[in-house]
Amino acid sequence: MLLTIYSILVFLYWGFLALYLIINGRKIKNLSSIEITRDIKEPSVVIIIAVRNEEYALREALTSVCNLNYSNGKIVVVNDRSTDNTANILSELQAGYQQLSVINIETLPPGWLGKNHALYTGSTSTREEYLLFTDADVVYHKDVLKKAIRYCLKNELDHLTVLPEIISPSPALNSVIATFVIMLTALQRPWAAKIKTSKASMGVGAFNLVTREMYERAGTHKVIAMRPDDDLKLAASIKAAGGCADVLYGSEEIQVEWYTSVQQFINGLMKNIFSGFKYNVFLAAGGALGTLLFFVLPMPLVLIFGDNTARIVMIGMFIFQLILYGNMPGSNGKWWYALLSIYAGSIMVYIIIKATITNLYNGGIYWRDTFYSLRELRKNK
Numbered sequence: 001m002l003l004t005i006y007s008i009l010v011f012l013y014w015g016f017l018a019l020y021l022i023i024n025g026r027k028i029k030n031l032s033s034i035e036i037t038r039d040i041k042e043p044s045v046v047i048i049i050a051v052r053n054e055e056y057a058l059r060e061a062l063t064s065v066c067n068l069n070y071s072n073g074k075i076v077v078v079n080d081r082s083t084d085n086t087a088n089i090l091s092e093l094q095a096g097y098q099q100l101s102v103i104n105i106e107t108l109p110p111g112w113l114g115k116n117h118a119l120y121t122g123s124t125s126t127r128e129e130y131l132l133f134t135d136a137d138v139v140y141h142k143d144v145l146k147k148a149i150r151y152c153l154k155n156e157l158d159h160l161t162v163l164p165e166i167i168s169p170s171p172a173l174n175s176v177i178a179t180f181v182i183m184l185t186a187l188q189r190p191w192a193a194k195i196k197t198s199k200a201s202m203g204v205g206a207f208n209l210v211t212r213e214m215y216e217r218a219g220t221h222k223v224i225a226m227r228p229d230d231d232l233k234l235a236a237s238i239k240a241a242g243g244c245a246d247v248l249y250g251s252e253e254i255q256v257e258w259y260t261s262v263q264q265f266i267n268g269l270m271k272n273i274f275s276g277f278k279y280n281v282f283l284a285a286g287g288a289l290g291t292l293l294f295f296v297l298p299m300p301l302v303l304i305f306g307d308n309t310a311r312i313v314m315i316g317m318f319i320f321q322l323i324l325y326g327n328m329p330g331s332n333g334k335w336w337y338a339l340l341s342i343y344a345g346s347i348m349v350y351i352i353i354k355a356t357i358t359n360l361y362n363g364g365i366y367w368r369d370t371f372y373s374l375r376e377l378r379k380n381k
């Protein structure tokens with residue numbers, strides 16, 4: 001009886017989640033739908049990229065940025081204490097592109113995460129009207145910036161986030177990323193970012209475009225100096241400061257190979273997932289338990305121990321999963337990723353639990369070869 005009730009609750013959860021995300025996700029436009037006209041204004045823009053040991057993907061990504069079809073833009077790359085071949089790649093590219101400048105950082109001042117300090121340093125080096133914060137592994141279509149600026153001007157936006165197309169040759173990794181995107185989208189509600197009365201906001205490291213006026217009014221990166229989830233918190237600080245924001249999908253316009261393996265995905269989220277729970281053990285435990293109850297356990301528990309009624313209900317739940325994974329707007333998800341939802345959910349539970357325990361045991365996090373104590377991190381939560 002209890003398993004039957006549990007299966008019905010899970011069925012209702014996935015039914016609501018599928019309808020909620022698919023319907024609301026379709027409210028978000030795609031950057032590719034923005035038309036370019038000859039008379040479009042091109043206000044000054046500086047593209048700021050923080051790099052540290054990025055030799056793997058830097059050349060292709062930065063070349064695409066340097067070849068953007070935009071006449072009034074500058075590119076500032078802040079090399080944050082790299083020890084690999086990053087500096088040499090930057091020197092080669094700088095020689096070929098006059099709009100590219102490089103700032104080298106040798107030491108990290110106290111009270112800052114390295115990436116946040118690098119982005120802030122880049123922002124203070126110029127006075128362009130718009131700032132585009134992006135990552136060192138993002139590949140751009142040549143008209144991305146022109147389309148984004150046109151959309152900002154037309155809609156009088158202070159902040160625009162473009163969600164990139166995530167590419168990966170690994171089905172296992174794609175299923176994990178698809179599950180993570182479902183969770184993050186439900187939590188952040190990006191379609192509501194444009195509603196001024198809503199607290200919803202969305203930011204991604206791949207594309208955060210903001211006016212300098214609003215960036216400074218929101219307090220710059222200084223107010224999120226110790227936040228590992230700087231992209232999300234930058235968007236939140238802009239929204240809190242009264243900024244007018246919006247979110248677009250970037251399919252076919254912006255691409256990023258976010259991680260190359262499931263293990264790299266795990267390692268990447270280890271540094272910031274605890275911050276998403278405000279460094280609170282009880283919130284993290286709740287997140288792990290919720291994922292366990294609604295993503296991991298339902299199908300095996302009911303199939304093994306449930307009655308026929310519960311099993312039929314689970315079939316309905318699985319149909320909802322197939323629909324959601326296959327029709328998530330702005331996603332390259334495939335319906336069959338739902339077949340790996342138990343595996344993907346288990347990975348998320350593992351990350352939450354391990355990150356929480358590791359962060360507490362170590363008293364902080366290691367990010368880009370630098371240790372930051374929980375005492376410091378909690379000051380900026």
